[in-house]
Amino acid sequence: MRIFKYIIIFLLFANCTDKNVSETEKIFNQTLGSDNTETLNKLVDDFENDYLKKQYPETELKLAYRKFVEDVRDEKFFNRNIKIVSKKSFNLFKSSELYLELYQFPDSVWVVRNSSFDKLEDSLLLLPEIPHPYIKRRYKDLEENGEFVYGYSRKFTGIALNADLDSIVKSEYKTVDFNYSGKYMKALNRIKNQNKYYEELYNAKNSVGFIYKVLTARTMLHHNLDLNDKLNRKLVVLELIY
Secondary structure (H helix, E strand, O other): OHHHHHHHHHHHHHHHHHHOOOHHHHHHHHHHOHHHHHHHHHHHHHHHHHHHHHHOOOOOHHHHHHHHHHHHHOOOHHHOOOOOOOHHHHHHHHOOHHHHHHEEOOOEEEEEOOHHHOOOOOOOOOOOOOOOOEEEEEEEEEOOOOOEEEEEEEEOOOOOOOOOHHHHHHHHHOOOEEOOOOHHHHHHHHHOOOOHHHHHHHHHHHHHOOOOHHHHHHHHHHOOOOOOOHHHHHHHHHHHOO
8 A cells, every 4th residue: 555655656746747848848858868868957957056056146047047148148258267167067068978969079080182082972062173182071970770870071271281191180080070960959950840949049050060159149039038948948058058
């Protein structure tokens, strides 16, 4: 009988907890994955309990988020040398799977002599004539069906004739890029039709990857993003901090 009571209490608690998560956030969390969602929740909690409480004391959480977004909108904000991320959260993020869902590193790097030596991975790809050496990078991503897919990028900055090519290649292996095929983008893709901001965010990131945080903050304010919404708070943390 006692066990039966515990089961009822657990089900009631689980049901109440579930109601605090919107359907859109459920879709986002499911696509992002349970481990990544847990990491993100920890990053959000630490941001709220550390930075927001210190910078905007005795301020309602929704208004504290609003003030933070308004601060980021100011181009001078990042010149103030204010510590936004705690060391604990920084280490958690950099060592997490979530980091590699947002960012990626190349698995292969080449120095191409000129565009005539560049083997195009897609017959529909049009490449301008580049007479000088440039960097070509390949990214490998494991799909849910167990198959690998590959993406490519090129950096057309000039390379000096006497440059140390081995050093350039080693440096490129350590250069981070936005992960266009990661679970974060897949999660944004699944919710993009829920409102105009999600749609704009997905389309912008799908086009250019990294977005200037000042512009992101301005877009959030333009759409009057509901900062009572837990999913929107997650997006604030990911887009304006990490």
